[in-house]
Amino acid sequence: MNFYILIKITDWLIMAKITLKDLSHSYLLKQNSDVDWALRNINIDWKDGGAYALLGPSGCGKTTLLNIISGLLKPTKGEVLFDDKDMTTLNPVERDIAQIFQFPVIYDTMTVYDNLAFPLKNRGLSQTEIDTKVKEIGEMLELTSTLNNKAAGLTADGKQKISLGRGLVRSDVNVIMFDEPLTVIDPHLKWILRSKLKELHQKINRTMIYVTHDQIEALTFADQVVVMHEGQIVQTGTPVELFEKPKHTFVGHFIGSPGMNILPCDIENGQINLGGIKLPNKINTKNNNFKKTQVGIRPEFINFSNDGIQVKINRVSDTGRHKVIDAECSSGNIKILANSSTQIPSGSAHITFDQKYTYAYGDNWIIE
Amino acid sequence: MNKTLNQKAWLFVIPVFVLVAFNAAIPLMTVVNYSFQETFGSNVFAWEGTRWFKEILHSERFHASLGRQVIFTFIILLIQLPLGIGIALTMPKKGWGVPVCLILMSMPLLIPWNVVGAMWNIFALPEIGFLGNSLNSLGFDYNFTQQSGDAWFTTILMDVWHWTSLVVLLSYAGLNSIQPAYYQAAEIDGASRWDIFRYIELPKMKKVLTLAILLRFMDSFMIYTEPFVLTGGGPGNATNFLSLDLVKMALGQFDLGPAAAMSLIYFLIVLLICWIFYTIMMKDEGRS
Numbered sequence: 001m002n003f004y005i006l007i008k009i010t011d012w013l014i015m016a017k018i019t020l021k022d023l024s025h026s027y028l029l030k031q032n033s034d035v036d037w038a039l040r041n042i043n044i045d046w047k048d049g050g051a052y053a054l055l056g057p058s059g060c061g062k063t064t065l066l067n068i069i070s071g072l073l074k075p076t077k078g079e080v081l082f083d084d085k086d087m088t089t090l091n092p093v094e095r096d097i098a099q100i101f102q103f104p105v106i107y108d109t110m111t112v113y114d115n116l117a118f119p120l121k122n123r124g125l126s127q128t129e130i131d132t133k134v135k136e137i138g139e140m141l142e143l144t145s146t147l148n149n150k151a152a153g154l155t156a157d158g159k160q161k162i163s164l165g166r167g168l169v170r171s172d173v174n175v176i177m178f179d180e181p182l183t184v185i186d187p188h189l190k191w192i193l194r195s196k197l198k199e200l201h202q203k204i205n206r207t208m209i210y211v212t213h214d215q216i217e218a219l220t221f222a223d224q225v226v227v228m229h230e231g232q233i234v235q236t237g238t239p240v241e242l243f244e245k246p247k248h249t250f251v252g253h254f255i256g257s258p259g260m261n262i263l264p265c266d267i268e269n270g271q272i273n274l275g276g277i278k279l280p281n282k283i284n285t286k287n288n289n290f291k292k293t294q295v296g297i298r299p300e301f302i303n304f305s306n307d308g309i310q311v312k313i314n315r316v317s318d319t320g321r322h323k324v325i326d327a328e329c330s331s332g333n334i335k336i337l338a339n340s341s342t343q344i345p346s347g348s349a350h351i352t353f354d355q356k357y358t359y360a361y362g363d364n365w366i367i368e
Numbered sequence: 369m370n371k372t373l374n375q376k377a378w379l380f381v382i383p384v385f386v387l388v389a390f391n392a393a394i395p396l397m398t399v400v401n402y403s404f405q406e407t408f409g410s411n412v413f414a415w416e417g418t419r420w421f422k423e424i425l426h427s428e429r430f431h432a433s434l435g436r437q438v439i440f441t442f443i444i445l446l447i448q449l450p451l452g453i454g455i456a457l458t459m460p461k462k463g464w465g466v467p468v469c470l471i472l473m474s475m476p477l478l479i480p481w482n483v484v485g486a487m488w489n490i491f492a493l494p495e496i497g498f499l500g501n502s503l504n505s506l507g508f509d510y511n512f513t514q515q516s517g518d519a520w521f522t523t524i525l526m527d528v529w530h531w532t533s534l535v536v537l538l539s540y541a542g543l544n545s546i547q548p549a550y551y552q553a554a555e556i557d558g559a560s561r562w563d564i565f566r567y568i569e570l571p572k573m574k575k576v577l578t579l580a581i582l583l584r585f586m587d588s589f590m591i592y593t594e595p596f597v598l599t600g601g602g603p604g605n606a607t608n609f610l611s612l613d614l615v616k617m618a619l620g621q622f623d624l625g626p627a628a629a630m631s632l633i634y635f636l637i638v639l640l641i642c643w644i645f646y647t648i649m650m651k652d653e654g655r656s
Contacts, residue, residue, distance in 0.1 A: 067552075070552075070556065072552050072555065091555065092552075092555050092556045093555070093556070093558045097556065098556060099552065099553070099556055101549040101552070101553060102549065103547070103549070105547075105549050105550055105552075105553040107567040107568065107571075108571045108572075109567060109571045110567065118557055118559070118567075119556075119557040119558060122557060122558035122559055122560070122563070123558055163553070166553075166557060167556075
């Protein structure tokens, strides 16, 4: 049966590449400064069939960006292209997109079946076509047994499956967008639904964009994660890239638990000077006129050693899998992550940074 | 586990008991008393059993005023609900129009009922009232004090003017509580304007509309002050609604027994219809 569904689905695959060109958006009529813009200079190139995540804290502009891609909002500046075709002024129906919202949006008075059939009916499909597709999607989402129930009577995750299903039944969908779709779902069901989404993506191979403020959701769902901060894209990359080489202090901070240690430092003659200690990294100092320079190192890449930076150990918390050590050096607080089996020296100790994962940041942006 | 016995808490409930006793229980019991007895003034009572109830239930006068009342309420609901929802749908959702509309809409609700009656009485007078005069100069033979059709027309128009706002405000509140995502999802699903109304707005307004229908039913079914001032129940008995008739019986003819029985029947009708209606409307709520 699954194999049959797979063939049926590849049948109606229409994919689209998504390009955003110099996109900016403001909810105000007049913009005086940077803070008046909800989105600033967004440039994105997304291949068809990819799984992408927009990650950022509340208010960073990710929902605005999503609504611009879906056509619910018209951008103040810039263009939205699907397969190099300008879509900027088209509405959601003309763009052929599907969007799943933060909380389940269902038509209360309809049955599950009618909910799933609704977008198809509106597009004038025949009764038999509708029936085949609704049953297919019902099967895929494991809703078959509830198809004839009132949609309002389902649990939150069942309802969210319906909203998802209303996007999936349509064969003409260019892209499926998720706006924090698991917010109202119980934790134990989140895992199930999330793996379901991942599985669906592999099955139907359609472009999916997933908006979230939860790094785990983003990192497990997407091949490419776009990290947003104050209306700007600060970094685009695979989960590994974001973890190993954050291009902006915000990414270092936001991704990882605990986040990256960011300490004030000086950059002298191409070297990082952290409170008197020179780190071995070579820094390109050509444009060295930053207001603020910092060094970033993830807690995972700090080791205890016999010499190096002197720290005072304040607190050790054992999470079971590893230990989180709160330490203090002359430049500020440092978090260190160590194996549970590691013997933690008490009082004062010396640490070294793994050179490969130590980065210098000028005005919050990485100095290559 | 031993609970400490503390009867002092009752002290705090006493004011409520007193209040309820004086504004509901005692007056109602007085009516119940009267409905089973014949009074001859100076506190002389004679037991009559269910005689007054039987009399009222079989009286043509009661049937007539009940009929008028039902027709009136039915027309009122039929006009005010769609009109109220319609106005609420066209009201602006943001900007300076919102407070302007809300204030305009609340105005009629803030005017005392007898003032509404007096206003419309003057407004509709055939010779000098703006409405009456205009209608007559347009060639209509309009006189609400003489012709029953005109009296009904004026009473209904007055009630629509006075109370449609309530439906508007309730519907507007209901509409505003709908999350934008519902409209966005409908837009993506390709729903028409009618679909949006039928499948999103109307179901989401169900609770406020239930409230609106209940309030409008009760208020229009018990309408007294405005027709009392406007038509006084006339011409003849044309607009003699239940409450007007009740007051005439109780205070005009001083038939306290039958009037008390009629009050109780009246009260039970309102209670019964509200209960049936509410039960039907809320039937699905428990399940979801």
